[in-house]
Amino acid sequence: MHDTNLDFPRTFELIGRPKFEEMFMEELQDQESELDLGRYCERGGFPDPESVELELESVTPTDQGCVVRVKCKFDEAVATSCADVRFDHPALVMFDVALDVKTETAHVKYQAA
Numbered sequence: 001m002h003d004t005n006l007d008f009p010r011t012f013e014l015i016g017r018p019k020f021e022e023m024f025m026e027e028l029q030d031q032e033s034e035l036d037l038g039r040y041c042e043r044g045g046f047p048d049p050e051s052v053e054l055e056l057e058s059v060t061p062t063d064q065g066c067v068v069r070v071k072c073k074f075d076e077a078v079a080t081s082c083a084d085v086r087f088d089h090p091a092l093v094m095f096d097v098a099l100d101v102k103t104e105t106a107h108v109k110y111q112a113a
Contacts, residue, residue, distance in 0.1 A: 004108040045078035065101035
């Protein structure tokens with residue numbers, strides 16, 4: 001899958017201000033289901049949406065705006081031949097969200113799986 005485009009309508013106006021990180025995380029969590037976390041599932045499973053945890057790792061200013069590095073933990077749920085049983089395998093991944101102030105666009109740059 002290609003990079004994911006996200007919407008951060010309230011975050012853009014706060015770049016470089018004290019409430020930026022809080023608003024960014026709030027808007028990112030609202031769009032959590034848009035993230036392509038399945039690319040990191042190594043056992044043929046899927047990300048358990050109940051287990052996803054997002055944490056802001058760093059913010060790096062750029063000429064266009066900033067790049068936010070996000071740490072993501074989730075359980076990869078792997079089905080078994082028994083319908084009521086599955087195995088969960090923990091995953092820890094990093095990805096960057098590039099925010100462009102001029103165009104007010106944001107997209108996720110996934111790290112190699």
